[in-house]
Amino acid sequence: MSDEKILKQLKASRGYAKASLTRLYQFAHDGQEIEIATLSTLQAKRSRVAEIFSEYEGYNKQILAYDEYDTEDVADGESKYFLILSAINEAIKSKGTPCSDDGNPAFRTKLPKIEIQPFCGKYSEYTPFINLFRAIIHKDRAIDNIQKLYYLRTFLQKEPFDIIKNLPLQTGSYEEALRLLDERYNHKFKIVNEHINSLLDMNALVKSTSSNLREFVSLVKQCLASLKNLQVNTETWDPIVLSILFRKLDSYTSRAYQLERSTDSDPTVLDFLAFMEKRALALENAAPLVAGKPPRAVVNIAATPGASSCAYCKSSDHKLFACNKFKVLPSAERIKIAKEKELCNVCLNIHRNKCKFHFRCNVCKQAHNTLLHDDEQSPNQITLISNTQTDRVLLPTVKIKLYSQNGTEVHVKAILDSASQVSLVTSKVIEVLGITPNKDGTTIVGVSNTNNVAKYSVPLEVFSLATPYRPLQPCFINTRFGHVIAGALPQPTNKKSSKVSLLCLDCKSDLDETLQQFFETEKVPEMYTEKLSEHDLCENSFQKTTVLKDNKFQLDTVTYGQKSSSFLATRCLHELATKYKEQFPLASYILSYCTYVDDACYSHSDIEVILEAKRQLIKLLGKGSFFTHKWASNCQKILEGISLDKQQFDDLDLQKNNVYMKTLGLTLNVAKDFFSRPKWRDSVPNVKVGDLVILREPNSPPLAWPMARIIKIYAGLDNKVRVLDVITPNKRIYKRSLSGICILPLE
Known part of the structure; x- marks a missing residue:
């Protein structure tokens, strides 16, 4: 329909409303007609004139949107409206019934304003939201479609808002927005599933208190009523629902229900809920009031002038843990004062329940305040000299390279014994190498002339891990200790002249220096190479078994144990950063390069960039059902909009000076914005010669x-x-x- 036709229809409708307003004006100024009118007639005309004038104003606004040069005399219509209103009010007042401005009795109670809760995309909340919106805003003819679209946008958050945020702000966009929302969220199957899942995912009753039982019954009734409103036939669901609910009960409640229910008929959900309500009422009535203890009152946390806060000096400026006079006392006297005043050993306050703080002593790491550490305890005695003998000796070791039967390279550790004439190998090494030993009966004579018989022998070639040296014959090898001769000696032809000796004519090296170099090179560096095949296997398994659906990562297979949880969590974060890199570039960069395990740390010189990064990070993690907490920043503006329970620091008295938090494996000073290692925070004196x-x-x-x-x-x-x-x-x-x-x- 063209704009001219729409404008013509609007003007015709406005003319009809103006004519109705004129007729009511004539009625109000006809003294005889208004005099004989009954009270109910006057009140009906009073309501009618308000409706007509509301329609008249609505048509004027819509006409101005198409024709800004409209010549309608709006002031004349307003004056007629107020004259009619005053005349009818006077007539009603003369008949003895006071009226309010809206034509209703003046003594009517003023009702509270109806608030529409924002819709965030949960299927089960869509039907109540859209019904309330249609009743309050959609059916109000005094509001044009542009205003209705604006109100609709203000009540939408997250994904629902993203669906309609790109619609132009014009009259036809309102109906299009309602259609898009209805297509996206008005799915009976999804809504029914959410209500059933709420039953399945209910928290189990750990302790059957009256409040827990009533909350349990309320949630069950709410889910079943919602399913009934969706026209789901739940009359035959009693065995299934009862089986689900029995799994949520504690042993005492389940046993009590089985003892009380009638065995002549099958149990029903209504009978079960009636039992739960009866049990909750019994627990409430049976709860005795403690004699001498008044009911707990609400305490306003505010410091009253003159009230003493410090338990030692009675000062109202500080607590006991910040009292300088208390700190300088000997440790024994501090402990004595805490016992006499019945103070908590952790927070140094007076309370009857368990302390909510978990401080530990900085000296002994025990569960008490550092001010209550006993510094005067006698130190543990340390024995510096011992006459006990030990059979422990130091032997040089080395890592060598061997080859198995199938050619696989095997690294083993060997002990070097220069005084031995034979080389020994353990049976475990032979099993790893896969070599079949030969039977042998060689006799081995020990230091104390003890004889041992070796039953088997194997031929082995030993190779070096550092150099391509192969001990086939004696050769010179250049080491950090100098040149050494090593290798197998050739078999002499004449066994009588088989003496071989090595003579050093001039040895200038210092023995202490040689031993020092030996211990520096004693440990062979260990090389660990990553097996790319394992990474490829994990990546292929993730791609095949993990899918992002409905803002949740779902596994198609069942995993056993918790060893794979760390890989899955970090891999899911990487998947979010890769998939939404174009939509959330800053958040993608933070997850890829500024995240360590579950800590994200990001900084920038422009505060607007930080705010945008925060917004993107929350939205990006929300697409994988990851939620952030423990927010901390050196700028309070960045923490605006984040609830206190999701921040790292709260406003407790004991934590006002606590500006340290652990992140990235280090300690971060949020106020001064620098990292440090906790054990390097305090200066430690250097060791010295003679210690x-x-x-x-x-x-x-x-x-x-x-x-x-x-x-x-x-x-x-x-x-x-x-x-x-x-x-x-x-x-x-x-x-x-x-x-x-x-x-x-x-x-």
């Missing part, structure tokens, strides 16, 4: 770790000592890092 230490040995129990003394330290550019030389009681010198020793107190 007594214990050497850490990962392969030995702590009680067997050897003692040593520092003889040399190596300071870095920051004057911090991290490497040092130690000497053991048997005069052996080792170079160790600071993390490889335990410093012993000398006092």
Whole structure:
């Protein structure tokens, strides 16, 4: 229909409304007619004049949208409306009934405003939302379609808003928006499924209190009533629904129901819900009131002038944990005061219930406040000298390369014994190599002339992991200790002259320096290569079994255990970043390059970019049903719009000075915006020559770790000592890092 025809129809409708308004004007100014009119007639005409004037104004607004030069005298219509209104009110007042402005009795109670809850895309909430919207806004003829479209946009969030946000703001777009929403969310099958899933996903009753039972019954009734309103036949569902509900009950409630129900007939849902309500009422009536304890009142958290907050100095400016006078007291006296005043050992406050804080002592890591740590405890006695003998000795080890029967390379660890004339190998290595041993009866004589018989022997070739050296014949090898001769000796032709000797004419190397170099090169570096085939297998499995559907990642197979959960979680985040990279570029960049496990850290010099990144990140994670929490920032503007329970820091008294949070494996100072390692926060004095230490040995129990003394330290550019030389009681010198020793107190 063209604009001219629409304009013509609107003007005709406005003319009809104006004519009706004129007739009512003539009625109001006809003294005889208004005098004989009954009270009900006056009230009906009063309501009618309000409807006509509302229609008249609506037509004027729509006509102005098509013809801004319309010559209608709107002031004349308004004056007629007010004259009619005043005349009818006077007539009603004269008949003895006071009236309000809307023509209804003045004593009518003012009803609260009806609020329409926003619609976020949940199928089960669409029908109540659209019905209420149609009743309040859609049927109001005083509002044009453009205004109705605007109101509709304000009540939509997330995906529903995205569906209609690109529609132009014009008259025809309103009906199109209603059609798009109806096509997207008015699906009876999905709505029924959501109500059934709400029954299946109900939380189990852990404790049968009256409030829990009533909440349980309310949710069941709500789901069944919703299914009945959708014209779903649930009359034969009682066995299925009862089976679902029985799984949610605790053992006591389930046993009580089975004992009370009648066994002459089959149980029904109505009988079950009646039992639950009866049990909830019984629990409420049986709950005794504690004598002498008044009901709990609501406490306003506000400091009253003159009220004492500190339990020690009675000052209202601070709490006990911040009292400087309390801090300087000896530890024994602080503990005594806390016991006398019956203070909580964690928060130093007075309360009867369990403390909601979980602080630990910074010194001993026990569950009490650091101010209550006993500093005067006698230190543990440490034995520096022991007369016990030990059979532990140090033997040089090396990693060597062997080849199995099928040619596979195998790395094993060997012990070097220069005084031995034979080489021994364990049976486990032979099994790994897959070599069949030969029967043998060689006698091996030990140090104390003990005889042992080797039953089997195998031919093995030993290869180096560092050089292509192959011990086929004696050769010179250049090592960090100098040139050495190694290899198999040739078999002599004359067994009588089989003496072979190696003579060193001049040895200038220092023995301590040689041993030091030996221990520096003792450990063979371990090489770990990633197997790309495993990554490819995981990626192929993810692509085949995981699908993003209805903002949720769903698995087509059943996974066993929790080992795959970390890979699936991080892989799902990567999938979101890749799939929606064009739509959310900032959020995609954050998930790809600024996320460690489940922590995301992002910074920018422009605050508007940060705000846009926050918005994109919330929307992108929402598409995979990931929800953010523990927000923290050095700018309060960024945290606007985020509820307090989703922020890292709250407004508790004990956490006002707590600006540290753990993220990315480090500690972040949110106020000063820098990272630090917790154990490096406090300055620790350097070790010095002469300190007594214990050497850490990962392969030995702590009680067997050897003692040593520092003889040399190596300071870095920051004057911090991290490497040092130690000497053991048997005069052996080792170079160790600071993390490889335990410093012993000398006092």
